[in-house]
Amino acid sequence: MKRSLALSLSFLLAAACAGLTACSKDPATPASASGAAAAPSIRVWWFQWAPADGLQELGREFQKETGIEVVVEQIPLGSYQEKVFLEFGAARTRFDILIGDSQWIGRGATKGLYVDLTEWLPTVVDLASIHPRAAKYLCEYPEGSGKWFAAPCETDAVGVAYRKDWFEDPAEKQAFQAQYGRALEVPQSWDDFQQVAEFFQRPDAKRYGCSLPSDRSYDGLTMGVQNLLWAFGGRWHAEDSNKVVGELDTPGSVAGVEFYKKLLKLGPNGAERMDYGQVLESFTNGSTAMILNYFAFFPGIQQHFGDKVGFAVVPAHDGKRVASLGGQGMSISTRIPPEQVELSKRFIAWFMQRKVQEQWITKPAGFTANADILKSAEFRAKTPYNAPFAESVDSMQDFWNVPVFNELLTVTQRYVGMAVDGEMPTADALKQLAIEKERILKEAGLL
Amino acid sequence: MSMTSTVPRHRGGSTIAWALVGPTLVLLIAFNVFPLLYNVVLSFTNRELVGDDSRWIGTANYTRVFGDPLFASALRRTALFVLCAVGAELLLGFALALALVREFKLKRTVLAVVLVPMMLSPAVMGLFWALILNGNYGVVNQVLGSIGLPQPQWLTDRDLKFWSVVVIDVWMWTPFMALIALAGLSAIPPHLYEAAEIDRATRWRVFARITLPMTAPLLGLAVLLRATDALKQFDLVMATAGPNDAATQTLSTLLYQTVFRDGKIGLGAAFACVVLVVVIALATVFTRYLDHLRRARET
Numbered sequence: 059m060k061r062s063l064a065l066s067l068s069f070l071l072a073a074a075c076a077g078l079t080a081c082s083k084d085p086a087t088p089a090s091a092s093g094a095a096a097a098p099s100i101r102v103w104w105f106q107w108a109p110a111d112g113l114q115e116l117g118r119e120f121q122k123e124t125g126i127e128v129v130v131e132q133i134p135l136g137s138y139q140e141k142v143f144l145e146f147g148a149a150r151t152r153f154d155i156l157i158g159d160s161q162w163i164g165r166g167a168t169k170g171l172y173v174d175l176t177e178w179l180p181t182v183v184d185l186a187s188i189h190p191r192a193a194k195y196l197c198e199y200p201e202g203s204g205k206w207f208a209a210p211c212e213t214d215a216v217g218v219a220y221r222k223d224w225f226e227d228p229a230e231k232q233a234f235q236a237q238y239g240r241a242l243e244v245p246q247s248w249d250d251f252q253q254v255a256e257f258f259q260r261p262d263a264k265r266y267g268c269s270l271p272s273d274r275s276y277d278g279l280t281m282g283v284q285n286l287l288w289a290f291g292g293r294w295h296a297e298d299s300n301k302v303v304g305e306l307d308t309p310g311s312v313a314g315v316e317f318y319k320k321l322l323k324l325g326p327n328g329a330e331r332m333d334y335g336q337v338l339e340s341f342t343n344g345s346t347a348m349i350l351n352y353f354a355f356f357p358g359i360q361q362h363f364g365d366k367v368g369f370a371v372v373p374a375h376d377g378k379r380v381a382s383l384g385g386q387g388m389s390i391s392t393r394i395p396p397e398q399v400e401l402s403k404r405f406i407a408w409f410m411q412r413k414v415q416e417q418w419i420t421k422p423a424g425f426t427a428n429a430d431i432l433k434s435a436e437f438r439a440k441t442p443y444n445a446p447f448a449e450s451v452d453s454m455q456d457f458w459n460v461p462v463f464n465e466l467l468t469v470t471q472r473y474v475g476m477a478v479d480g481e482m483p484t485a486d487a488l489k490q491l492a493i494e495k496e497r498i499l500k501e502a503g504l505l
Numbered sequence: 506m507s508m509t510s511t512v513p514r515h516r517g518g519s520t521i522a523w524a525l526v527g528p529t530l531v532l533l534i535a536f537n538v539f540p541l542l543y544n545v546v547l548s549f550t551n552r553e554l555v556g557d558d559s560r561w562i563g564t565a566n567y568t569r570v571f572g573d574p575l576f577a578s579a580l581r582r583t584a585l586f587v588l589c590a591v592g593a594e595l596l597l598g599f600a601l602a603l604a605l606v607r608e609f610k611l612k613r614t615v616l617a618v619v620l621v622p623m624m625l626s627p628a629v630m631g632l633f634w635a636l637i638l639n640g641n642y643g644v645v646n647q648v649l650g651s652i653g654l655p656q657p658q659w660l661t662d663r664d665l666k667f668w669s670v671v672v673i674d675v676w677m678w679t680p681f682m683a684l685i686a687l688a689g690l691s692a693i694p695p696h697l698y699e700a701a702e703i704d705r706a707t708r709w710r711v712f713a714r715i716t717l718p719m720t721a722p723l724l725g726l727a728v729l730l731r732a733t734d735a736l737k738q739f740d741l742v743m744a745t746a747g748p749n750d751a752a753t754q755t756l757s758t759l760l761y762q763t764v765f766r767d768g769k770i771g772l773g774a775a776f777a778c779v780v781l782v783v784v785i786a787l788a789t790v791f792t793r794y795l796d797h798l799r800r801a802r803e804t
């Protein structure tokens with residue numbers, strides 16, 4: 059009897075502990091998530107960067123108009139992906155709207171994580187007003203299928219930032235002219251880019267030619283290298299299918315990766331593994347002539363350097379220019395109550411209005427997908443980076459966005475990394491990468 | 506005292522014991538045993554981080570694990586890491602303990618300072634070391650550059666980055682080895698050394714016949730603890746190189762990559778089961794060795 063009493067006591071204690079754990083409410087949990095009757099609110103998740111502050115400011119405008127509170131929670135980029143997909147494992151996500159990386163859309167659409175917006179979105183926005191490349195890569199899955207799982211939020215692309223004051227320095231111009239027999243200008247081709255980087259590479263004077271994304275921990279190297287891979291005639295897969303072998307392992311792809319490898323030698327120490335923040339830092343510390351990075355980072359650079367900095371589209375090769383796409387769409391979580399879905403739709407519909415998009419572009423790094431705004435002379439003249447950004451949108455292209463994109467990214471980072479580090483000949487690395495990718499795609503039923 | 510008076514008291518003690526131990530047992534079952542068994546079940550499915558289309562796939566995940574070159578290279582790299590890091594920590598830690606065992610001025614202060622690295626968080630230390638070893642602005646390369654020496658790329662050079670992680674681990678955990686060795690050295694009865702002195706034994710003979718055998722069991726225990734910990738190396742690699750670097754990927758970071766980045770829960774569970782078996786096998790070998798040492802000492 060006493061023993062059973064003791065056992066019962068034990069279970070009661072354990073249950074009490076478990077109960078206490080379950081009842082301890084996360085202070086960040088929104089009222090809507092706990093089911094308590096409170097003022098309506100929407101919780102948005104995005105990673106920690108300047109555009110999220112701008113969206114929060116717009117959210118306050120929305121609240122003034124509708125009484126619906128918008129909270130933009132900023133998650134550090136390094137752990138954003140893990141946090142988001144772990145959250146989708148729950149019955150109710152802590153976010154209503156997710157501003158997810160463009161590459162996640164396949165996973166979100168096919169695993170039932172994102173609400174299908176195909177029927178609803180055309181009722182609140184003219185789809186023709188959205189730039190076709192933003193629609194294709196940020197919102198639709200499969201690409202160009204007309205099935206919408208997101209509305210464009212932040213449109214972004216890789217561009218070039220350069221030290222305008224160095225480029226305009228008469229002594230530098232003269233020296234460049236003498237060395238290369240041509241004027242020192244913003245590089246139009248990757249060969250020009252290499253020459254200019256070579257010219258400014260002076261490690262003894264702590265001055266460097268260029269910094270490019272080359273980090274291995276998430277997608278830095280891939281997002282950097284693909285600008286050249288595409289420009290040199292390479293591709294990740296066939297135009298009309300997911301076939302990789304014979305498509306990726308081509309001389310064009312090899313030439314693109316090899317060229318990237320050469321450019322990495324024209325940077326500061328450790329240039330062969332820099333994340334976006336480190337690339338930015340190498341520029342803002344005043345040591346580097348040119349960087350390749352996302353336009354969303356450029357307003358900060360402009361603020362730092364004023365008119366000493368210039369911005370440009372990525373260079374071309376044999377007339378072919380392709381910019382790596384960045385940016386994210388707004389998707390609604392399927393793991394929220396219907397009333398929260400409705401509130402989220404109201405916010406997205408409000409955000410997509412032309413007048414709000416015009417406000418959006420005034421926020422730090424608030425880049426729109428509205429084709430009319432992108433075309434307008436007023437937008438292009440507003441900042442030094444707007445015109446090259448608008449031009450980049452016309453040529454931007456994305457990495458895979460199929461549900462197994464992450465596995466494809468992992469092997470890409472690994473094999474391209476081995477090629478760049480000289481651990482494997484580039485042609486062999488790409489051949490092996492193509493085989494690995496086809497294995498992953500076949501296992502996922504995508505090939 | 507009669508038996509009749511002791512039995513009820515024994516029963517009462519047992520009841521109280523169950524009441525005290527019970528909640529812990531329940532929590533252990535809930536948070537250790539159940540997850541372990543559930544992990545084994547998951548390893549036979551194609552469960553993913555998101556989505557509900559999980560199904561039984563037999564031993565396919567295990568076939569993949571054993572056929573995966575990434576797993577083989579991560580296993581080799583982890584073994585090399587354990588061997589080099591723990592080996593260096595053992596040698597340096599023992600040497601440090603030998604230096605610290607004698608009484609000297611400020612011994613307590615020196616001891617406290619020496620122990621600092623092992624008291625810090627490995628994740629935070631990893632981030633600090635990433636800054637210290639940064640090829641461009643890290644303090645190490647700044648110092649090397651200022652005296653005209655080459656500035657190696659400690660964390661980006663493919664031949665150096667693995668060894669950089671080993672060095673950081675050695676810096677962190679040598680004090681732990683030193684602490685355990687110091688405890689062993691302090692426990693050696695002084696009369697053994699006195700007897701050796703009377704016998705005019707050489708310093709090497711004293712070390713080989715008294716110091717080393719007397720501290721061996723404790724050193725063995727320290728190696729066991731460090732080796733099982735080093736087998737799980739995660740924090741330092743994540744902080745300095747990330748989970749997906751071919752030159753530094755360990756079993757734990759490969760597991761992280763598989764589950765949290767690629768979302769392959771089933772495959773990750775199979776990885777984890779294999780890693781668990783490796784750890785258990787290693788721990789068994791070590792504990793048997795320790796038993797052997799203990800028995801040898803007793804006889």
